[in-house]
Amino acid sequence: MEIKQSIIDFRKFILDFEDTLRKELGLVEEDVYQEIHKLFSKSKGSINYKRGKIKGYYYQYHGAGCFVEKDGVKCDFNYSRFIEDLTYQITAMKLKDFVDSYYHLVSDEKELNDQLVALAKEGFVGQVIEDGRVYNSFLIKRYK
Numbered sequence: 001m002e003i004k005q006s007i008i009d010f011r012k013f014i015l016d017f018e019d020t021l022r023k024e025l026g027l028v029e030e031d032v033y034q035e036i037h038k039l040f041s042k043s044k045g046s047i048n049y050k051r052g053k054i055k056g057y058y059y060q061y062h063g064a065g066c067f068v069e070k071d072g073v074k075c076d077f078n079y080s081r082f083i084e085d086l087t088y089q090i091t092a093m094k095l096k097d098f099v100d101s102y103y104h105l106v107s108d109e110k111e112l113n114d115q116l117v118a119l120a121k122e123g124f125v126g127q128v129i130e131d132g133r134v135y136n137s138f139l140i141k142r143y144k
Contacts, residue, residue, distance in 0.1 A: 003115040004124060006099050011140055013075050013098070014088060017068050020055045033079045036061055065089070074101045080128075080139060087139045089128065092116055 029035040050061040065078030080089040092113035120127035126139035
């Protein structure tokens with residue numbers, strides 16, 4: 001498994017899920033996360049847009065992100081605006097869950113983290129840096 005390809009597949013999995021939500025729920029905003037929260041608030045909780053099943057996807061929005069599962073593939077991520085546009089924020093642990101379920105592997109979380117750090121240095125992903133502190137949390141641009 002090549003790490004760059006796994007990140008490309010991770011992003012594609014999320015984009016496919018978001019496209020499905022847009023089509024099935026009639027969403028129009030680019031920021032699906034915010035639109036789901038608006039719909040939920042508008043319904044006064046009578047319809048739970050934050051969790052459900054749609055076209056084979058099970059999803060649950062949480063805090064700043066979403067957990068999605070389809071055909072045994074698990075994908076958990078946060079939405080973030082650390083850089084100019086909406087991005088997906090992940091950790092090695094979240095990528096491990098995706099890689100293991102998508103490629104049917106058993107990957108090493110520390111090794112994945114080391115590879116993510118290297119990709120951040122290369123500019124392929126961003127690394128979360130706040131107030132001078134570097135976190136083991138990484139940013140994937142939605143469209144690259």
